[in-house]
Amino acid sequence: MSVNVKFFASMRETLGQSELQIDIDTNQTVAGIWSRVAKDLPMPDNTVCAVNHTQATPETLVSDGDEVAFFPPVTGG
Amino acid sequence: MTVQICKGAFDPWQSIQTHQRDNLTDGQYGATATFVGTMRDFNEGDDVCAMTLEHYPGMTESQLEEIIAESKAQWPLQDALIVHRVGEMHPGEPIVLVACWSAHRAAAFDACRFLMEALKSRAPFWKKETLHDNSHRWVEKNTDGYSSH
Numbered sequence: 001m002s003v004n005v006k007f008f009a010s011m012r013e014t015l016g017q018s019e020l021q022i023d024i025d026t027n028q029t030v031a032g033i034w035s036r037v038a039k040d041l042p043m044p045d046n047t048v049c050a051v052n053h054t055q056a057t058p059e060t061l062v063s064d065g066d067e068v069a070f071f072p073p074v075t076g077g
Numbered sequence: 078m079t080v081q082i083c084k085g086a087f088d089p090w091q092s093i094q095t096h097q098r099d100n101l102t103d104g105q106y107g108a109t110a111t112f113v114g115t116m117r118d119f120n121e122g123d124d125v126c127a128m129t130l131e132h133y134p135g136m137t138e139s140q141l142e143e144i145i146a147e148s149k150a151q152w153p154l155q156d157a158l159i160v161h162r163v164g165e166m167h168p169g170e171p172i173v174l175v176a177c178w179s180a181h182r183a184a185a186f187d188a189c190r191f192l193m194e195a196l197k198s199r200a201p202f203w204k205k206e207t208l209h210d211n212s213h214r215w216v217e218k219n220t221d222g223y224s225s226h
Contacts, residue, residue: 009131009203010215044117049203053136062087065144069133074131075159076202077114 001026001064006035008071011047017061024062031058046073078149080141081160082132089113089160089174096136096176106155110185112193120189120216121129125206130163130172132203137161142193147176151191152184161202168172195223 004024012018015038022036030049047054052068062068079096093111116124145157160174175192179185197219204216 003105006133008133008201026164038129048201050133050136053133053139055199069136071133072203073214073218074197074199074201075219076132077197077198077219 001027002003003033003062005033006066006069009067009070011044011070015041028062029058030031030060030062030068033062034058034070040072042073043070047071048073078142078145078156080138080145081158082137083160083162084136084164085162086166086170087160087162087174089171092158092160092174093176096156097178100156100178106180108179108182108185109176109179110182110189110191111139111174113171113178114193116166116168116170116172119146120206123206125168126208127165127167127207127211129165129205129207130161131205132161132202133162137201140200141196141226144192147195148188148191152179153180154179154184154188157188157192161196161200163202167203190222 004021005017006014007017020037021047030051034043036062043058048071051060051062051066054060116128141159145159148154148157155178158176162172163204175189177185177189206214
């Protein structure tokens with residue numbers, strides 16, 4: 001199965017990419033996706049994760065076709 | 078209940094007038110509470126000359142719609158409007174508008190504050206500042222809206 005992964009703001013700059021599609025095994029978590037795409041870089045403690053536009057946790061399981069996003073704390077308004 | 082993401086400058090007072098004319102009925106509301114956030118030319122002790130606001134298309138809108146739904150469940154609102162700017166902007170330009178309409182002032186005041194604080198803590202927007210020496214830095218956290226400053 002495959003998922004679409006997005007990064008925003010300082011996280012996009014740190015990882016040097018904004019979006020990519022990856023093929024993964026079943027029963028993967030958000031943390032597992034991070035490890036695949038960020039390689040040796042540990043997930044910063046304040047990272048916010050989202051699956052299909054809903055806030056998630058590193059333990060959230062992902063499904064085929066999901067959109068998984070990683071970003072720093074929000075600063076709008 | 079309306080959410081708008083603006084890629085260019087907007088006039089919050091015009092937005093309020095237009096929304097009120099097109100979506101509300103005269104005589105049905107007795108209170109309108111509004112909050113307008115405007116870009117400062119200083120932050121963290123430094124002069125700031127420009128700012129770029131990034132968002133997460135799709136999730137930003139759905140988060141804003143969700144917090145409006147939460148406010149509707151908590152207060153008897155006639156209507157609510159959120160407008161948020163994205164892209165590059167300069168000091169003095171409006172960043173965000175929150176407006177609430179209700180029969181009485183308590184609901185409008187309280188819902189407006191709730192929406193603004195929920196937006197600041199939950200809606201995916203990020204600010205990147207440009208300083209006078211042309212260096213850039215990401216804003217790492219928002220101030221506490223309930224502090225005395």
